[in-house]
Amino acid sequence: MDGEVVDWLPLVANLDALFDSGFISFDRDGVVLISPALGEEAGLLDNIPRRLRQRPTQEQAIFLQYHTESVFEHATVDEPEVLDVCGAL
Template structure:
């Protein structure tokens, strides 16, 4: 993972707009999962929206999955590429897996 005060994908450090994005949404979580720090990724608004809508997700090894709904020419504007790879802690993997299997489009 990146520094805890920047977007995990692009590195944006504007703390006022960063969002703690849940991998497994609250409506699907039990009380423990809702408060589990490993159920979140800090993202900028653009990457949070993509993640929240299931337009991006991640393999367990951190490689990004980009939805076919995003045209390749839009990747640059959205600041995403197939080379993105996050370093997840083992405790995050179940939540990432849940997101990939239930939210990814």
């Protein structure tokens, strides 16, 4: 989004790494989306919360849509560290 850094999503380090890598995102209502790129490793995320505590603001929802379309939908498992993050949850 025009090089703007948005750091308003308070996530624990493991989930933040998955978000930054595109393996999770959130819809406009704050419901978690888990990337199919994780394959069977996605089962390791069964115990994470299924939605954000607060519904995203309109500005946050716009960013989440951007993240989903530009990062989440293009995620690939090509770095073993990502799977280590999943295993740490």
